[in-house]
Amino acid sequence: MSPDDSRHCAKALRMRPGDAIRLTDGAGTLADASLLSVAPDGCVAEVTARREVPPRTLRLHLAVAPTKNADRMEWLVEKTVELGVERITFVVCEHSERRRIDLDRMHRLAVAALKQSQTAWLPELQMADFKDFIAEQAATDAARYVAWCDDDNTRQFADADFAAGTVLLLIGPEGDFSPVEIDLCRTHGYVEVKLGSRRLRTETAALFGCVIVASHN
């Protein structure tokens, strides 16, 4: 077991050999295990039972512009672990006030949420510039959606006709996407959608999308 987890077992939880623990690799495997030896610099455990949690048939790739307030993204990452998101890309847009995310910190938060929620899938986290991201995604077969605040558009993401596979949902920054960015989405076949009838904060919009996809699984 990792140094962090070993220290946690030995010091914080004061576990002893024979105690039962649960393990996951964050890629679909959950295991029951029994501690053989306990030490702050390395515990050893024996797996007693193993269970595979299949990936969802409908998988969400959430692409979201980082909010100015980093707490809101940390909170979002925690919730996406619970709700079961496959991948999160923090996309830096023209109107983004924040252009950097501490991916290591986000990864640690995701791992902590994974342990707490006892789920088996850890979302992949990455960062990209908007244009690079659109170009990169052009080669995938994900069903593409972009949520933005266009009063003329009444198509709801919740009413989309989801098929098995990956759904890519783009959520813009506090100042919304720029006209150039929306044009780029249009030329790349993104379906423009709304998330309910009210204007939502970036992280609430992202969560809205996660719930809609989770409700189809």
Add this chain to the structure above:
Amino acid sequence: MSPDDSRHCAKALRMRPGDAIRLTDGAGTLADASLLSVAPDGCVAEVTARREVPPRTLRLHLAVAPTKNADRMEWLVEKTVELGVERITFVVCEHSERRRIDLDRMHRLAVAALKQSQTAWLPELQMADFKDFIAEQAATDAARYVAWCDDDNTRQFADADFAAGTVLLLIGPEGDFSPVEIDLCRTHGYVEVKLGSRRLRTETAALFGCVIVASHN
């Protein structure tokens, strides 16, 4: 204008007579106004335009057991304002670890979220004991749902056949409802539902329900 808002206008925002502000009564009215006089102990504004935001056709009464960690309820209240919830009842259940909520603090947070999100409806907040709540609700015509972790039940809240009116959704505490509480729900006509396929934290489950209802409006 209230002493708090007046101080905020005068001191923090350093507004001056003639500056434009937006007002809401939290009960469906939004107004544009112009400041006539500015003073920390009382600003005066003149309403220049008024707009009524109709209530939603599908309204959510969220009844949720308070989480041990109060921050999670504060976060939930903020999100419910954005998503448009009519009423939140904090219901104390048999397995509730927290039996008190500071309703005044929650109300202040809701008002702050209302101002930030520029919506027009403030949720009503109340607190109740589980049994009293079930008895009180028996007299209403709300469509009643209870979300709990029963592996035998596969009915999804997202698939419910919602009709215009009020939907009441009950969300249990960290240790779930007690068998007695579930029986009481059954005898009172609550439809048992799931919120997706994964076990969710209390506040995530509550938010899941809010998004599903909001996606029908």
